[in-house]
């Protein structure tokens with residue numbers, strides 16, 4: 054039933070007369086402070102003062118990452134350490150561990166805002182969705198609060214500091230110390246900052262909790278809890294479907310200890326799932342007497358989750374296994390500054406791969422990412438910490454654990470628990486507290502906090518010390534025992550733990566560089582090469598980890614394994630294993646996709662089993678091996694088909710069938726004895742009867758001739774934030790991609806857009822992301838074009854010496 058005007062003409066005339074004058078009730082105003090920021094690195098004790106002169110400081114917009122502009126420098130955060138969780142005993146020099154980018158030091162941000170309708174009956178909150186790190190917040194010259202963990206969401210009630218209707222001056226000090234991270238943490242106000250203005254009679258921040266305790270085909274019970282202080286309040290909740298139709302509403306005056314609770318029935322509920330991410334909207338209205346005092350809009354999903362020894366993990370009553378990836382929070386070339394279009398692009402790429410779940414390794418996800426996962430259909434494992442009380446890095450979270458762990462979890466859960474995508478919490482990753490009885494108590498304490506704040510979802514920890522947690526009882530405490538790697542211990546852990554199921558909370562850690570292949574082709578651990586790249590035959594892993602196929606076997610053969618989260622969906626800044634000690638490696642090799650978001654071969658291996666809707670037929674390596682003529686150059690095919698025939702220059706190299714001979718034979722088609730000769734490599738997929746059903750070719754390319762551009766989107770929003778990701782490739786005279794090209798390219802953006810960054814996915818590149826020039830890596834790179842606030846055409850022009858230029862048009866719309 055939509056809102057209707059159903060009054061008689063007389064009544065209407067009367068009402069319009071009455072309504073013409075009074076102001077609508079003020080409910081709340083959220084001012085997101087994106088523009089007008091001044092930023093400076095360094096120590097500025099006087100910057101807290103209202104009168105401080107910041108005119109010479111840099112103008113920035115927030116979200117902002119001060120360190121991503123580089124330059125990369127080997128000396129930054131050089132750590133002489135033994136990484137014990139990687140099995141090391143001797144300290145060695147680790148360069149690039151945190152990305153070799155200048156994140157260390159103090160940084161200051163200042164901004165001004167006014168609250169035009171401020172009066173004594175208003176409450177003002179200052180909300181930070183993440184500030185890296187150790188934020189200290191000053192308003193109008195006074196300190197209003199501080200936090201420690203750079204990944205937490207937090208807010209302060211600043212009503213007492215507001216300067217009436219006049220200008221308010223906000224100053225934020227951030228401090229990053231060295232040896233505080235195992236990866237690139239970013240630096241600065243990298244997530245949104247907002248001012249929330251509301252009435253005294255209003256909903257308490259993050260107090261609303263919507264759950265769906267019982268669901269049948271006919272109806273779902275929606276339970277709504279929320280809190281508001283003051284007396285004589287009434288809560289009216291309206292629930293809308295995805296088309297904006299009101300499906301039901303409820304009114305309650307029962308208000309005890311500031312709490313409201315409603316049970317609302319939704320008939321014939323549409324359930325939320327990755328395949329059908331249906332979202333309802335609840336509008337909660339708070340009345341004082343008959344005056345509307347506050348209103349919040351909260352999306353939610355109707356879905357049930359269950360974890361049991363009999364059926365493993367089930368969503369809406371159907372058992373399924375997580376086809377998940379772990380993601381770090383950085384977004385490659387734009388660093389950690391959160392950006393919705395960059396997150397959406399990642400999810401689109403993962404969706405096409407058939408991935409249905411994300412783990413936020415190893416900290417709180419951005420709210421933008423959760424919104425997108427709700428909308429696009431991804432289940433979410435929301436993690437909190439990489440360290441508890443025992444350090445992994447000298448200046449890590451261990452410094453704050455005692456004082457902040459509970460507060461950080463409370464904020465994580467309260468801020469995000471209405472997201473249907475979240476199906477599990479994680480209280481930690483490979484914490485050294487896995488050793489010893491204190492750790493068992495800590496695990497229980499943290500899990501109990503999660504349960505207190507959200508009784509509907511289980512808690513896991515990514516455990517790597519499997520023997521220790523079996524002995525100590527640590528593993529038995531967890532709702533969901535999660536194993537990081539250690540495939541050889543799955544069976545034993547399953548037998549030992551009481552839960553009756555096991556999660557691959559972190560799997561694979563296979564390493565590869567996009568488009569780089571090494572010979573001979575062999576399975577190897579911690580393999581290194583003089584060019585600091587890893588082979589894209591996907592047979593190289595870390596001493597503590599394994600190959601994708603090892604996980605596939607467990608996922609396929611053990612009903613009690615409830616899924617996996619691959620390390621990682623995308624490459625990230627820092628942790629350049631197996632080149633932690635090799636400069637200039639400065640970003641990871643673990644990604645299924647590279648740092649630019651371009652798929653590596655492994656993408657197709659996962660796609661061939663995870664994407665059950667579309668066919669996958671992918672050949673590797675590329676076929677440009679000048680100098681390898683006559684040498685053995687194995688060919689792999691990652692495919693959803695069971696068998697295929699390979700042809701080189703028209704000559705059959707035989708049929709391969711997936712078999713259980715080895716783990717690799719089970720999931721990959723491999724022709725190990727192919728002798729290289731230039732030309733055309735063609736694979737023909739066969740159905741069960743041996744009939745050809747699909748084919749793919751790879752051809753030897755000639756010299757780079759022309760640049761080809763392809764944007765991930767045709768239109769972007771003219772909001773000054775939206776991004777288009779343009780993949781630039783070089784092709785020869787016949788349009789064949791040149792897979793080894795390394796040309797230096799230049800970028801120019803014309804019209805209503807700007808050049809934001811570029812990235813080629815090479816983990817050893819020291820070219821800054823934000824300058825409009827970069828070398829191709831394995832024939833490709835990606836350019837990020839950003840909208841301005843004016844709608845219109847944007848043209849990206851890419852040039853390179855002796856190459857035909859490439860152009861692409863993107864429309865920016867309001």
Ligand code: GAL
Pocket residue numbers: 138414415482483515517537559562595598620628630
């Ligand atoms: C795991 C750890 C991850 C990452 C990964 C690399 O042990 O949880 O954060 O370091 O190893 O393989």
